[in-house]
Amino acid sequence: MKKITLLTLLLLSAIGFSQSDCSNALPISLTSNNTVTAYGTTVATPDCTGYTAQSTGSAWFSYTATANGVLNLSSDLAANNNVDTQVSVYSGSCSSLVCEGFTDDVSYPSNLTSTGSFNVTSGTTYYIAWEDRWSSTVPFDFTASFVPVTGPPNSVTTPTPADMATNVTIDTADNNNDGAADNAVQLSWVPSTTGSPATEYDILYGTDPAALNNLTQATTFTGTSVRITGNNFNTTYYWSIVAINGSGSSTNNPVWSFTTETPSGTPPTNAIGPTPADGAVNVTVDTTDGDNDGNPDNAVDISWMQDPSGQQPTAYTIRLGDSPTTLNDLTTTFTNTAARFLSLTGNTTYYWQVVPTNNGVEALNQPVWSFTTENVASVEDKDANFFTISPNPAQNFLEIESELVINNIEIFNALGQNLMKDVTLNDSTLDISKLNSGFYIIKASSDNGSQSIKFIKK
Structure with missing residues (x-):
């Protein structure tokens, strides 16, 4: 009995050690659960995550593709009890790894497990590194599956909000903790169940259906839901999802629309007492380099007071322009009563407005103020x-x-x-x-x- 116990312990120790670095990566199983038993001390490099926080080690696995297709990895298993995981996939050799993809939380903060799909090429060996950046909890299991790709994916379906939905709720909660209302709308879609699978998506979004902005142009998005912030009340938005895999992108992607809810607040009282005073001249421009970017900030500090009578605002819209009729929104979710205009030009008259809002409803007849800067270098x-x-x-x-x-x-x-x-x-x-x-x-x-x-x- 003791010999059997000792043998079992040695076997588990050997498995844990074999995961400790890339050169000892364990081949993954496509037919049963894979187990991360321990993290090694080898940090996965290069870092595919983009996070500033660093992991201290990784558990390594390998997979050699037998055909062109999609490798699916998931730690989203009930037995894992929502363990916080993340995983990077590499090609190349252990001495010269190349990032092929990365996935983190399924849905932060409710689901911290990881699910991702990665394009793989026939005959190529890939190295899979589960990292301990956010949690060192072991053991946990993950599944792996492979789906061959024969062409680009089909278009996604079943948008939420439904196409042409009206009165769509705007979530004003400050989930990103930046001190301002998020004004968020949650979007989701369903991948096609036919054809080749998608490994990522482009999210196209905007108020003009003929000129949608690609929100994911500089990143790789692998989920099927997204929280879009910075939306306006009583506004129609258009959106489309492009499904992508190693063979290309989906075509004939529908453009959906929805209209956000009408503001329901009571108009708040006005902002008063501007600094600089309305019509002030020769206003000092701060040329110090406060943001340490090697350039003068050329800044003017602004502030105001809030009329304490009547309805109080939940946020402020700050506008700036070179004439009182061409003001541009800088932010619609500001919650303080002081700010700083940057990169202003000397000997120039600026017009600005701070409009208190209550759940999207603006204060009535808020004045436009002005000031003229001193003569400084821009x-x-x-x-x-x-x-x-x-x-x-x-x-x-x-x-x-x-x-x-x-x-x-x-x-x-x-x-x-x-x-x-x-x-x-x-x-x-x-x-x-x-x-x-x-x-x-x-x-x-x-x-x-x-x-x-x-x-x-x-």
């Missing part, structure tokens, strides 16, 4: 420029020209809120079609530093 006057943009103002695209390699591009509004990060260039072209009209700041980084340029989206 962001574009900086000597050490390494990239330029054109045209400016721009409609849908910016052309980026630089003799240096640009490592990262981000876009901010005039309040310094990051609206687009880790932006992907198509050659030297940047798609800004999903931005609303207004003032923006594009920040690019290279090995020599970073630079910011102000532009206007028409």
Whole structure:
């Protein structure tokens, strides 16, 4: 009996050790559950996740594809008791791995297990790394299955909200904890049960059915539901889902629509007491580099008070423009009473408005204020420029020209809120079609530093 027990312990120890690094990866089973018994100390590199937090080790498996197709991995099993998992899939060799895909939570925060589908090529060996980034809980099981691909997937069906639905609820909860209402709508769809399976989806979304924005252009989306934030009340939105696998994309994808609910709040009282005072001149522009990007912020601090009588607001809409009739929304979900305009030009008159809102209903007759800045250098006057943009103002695209390699591009509004990060260039072209009209700041980084340029989206 003791010998049997000892043998069992040794066997489990050997299994755990064999998962500890890529060179000892265990072949996965397509017919029964696979078990992660222990995490090794080898960290999966390169990091496919994009997270700043790092794992300390991985449990390794391997799979050699017998045909072109889709490898499905899932830890979404009742026996796992919602263990927090994530998994990366690599090709290449253990000494030179290449990221092929990554999946994390099925639905954060309700389901922390992982389910993902990955394109695989016949004859290629893939390495599968389950990581302990968020949890070191073991053992847990996962399933693996393979479906051959014979062509692109068919279109998805069964949209939620239903096509042409009206009075669709906007969720104002602050689930991303940024201090502002999310104004979110949950979308979902059902993959086709015929034809080849999809491994990812492009989500097209907007208020113009002829010019939908690709929300997933710079990322890989593998789920079948998504929470879209920043929606407006009493507005019709159009959306479409493109199913994708290693053989191509679905065609004849329907465009669906829905209309959000009408605001139901009581108009709040007005914002009062602006700083700078209405009509102020020679307003100081702060040229310090508060965001440490190597450029002067050229900022003006603004603030206001709220009329304490009557209905109080749940959020503020902040607008800015170069005339009182051409104001552009910077944000509709601001909850504080002080902010900072960035990248302003010297000796220029700006018009601004802070409109209190209550569940989407705006305050009545909110005035437009103005101020004129002192004469200072603008962001574009900086000597050490390494990239330029054109045209400016721009409609849908910016052309980026630089003799240096640009490592990262981000876009901010005039309040310094990051609206687009880790932006992907198509050659030297940047798609800004999903931005609303207004003032923006594009920040690019290279090995020599970073630079910011102000532009206007028409």
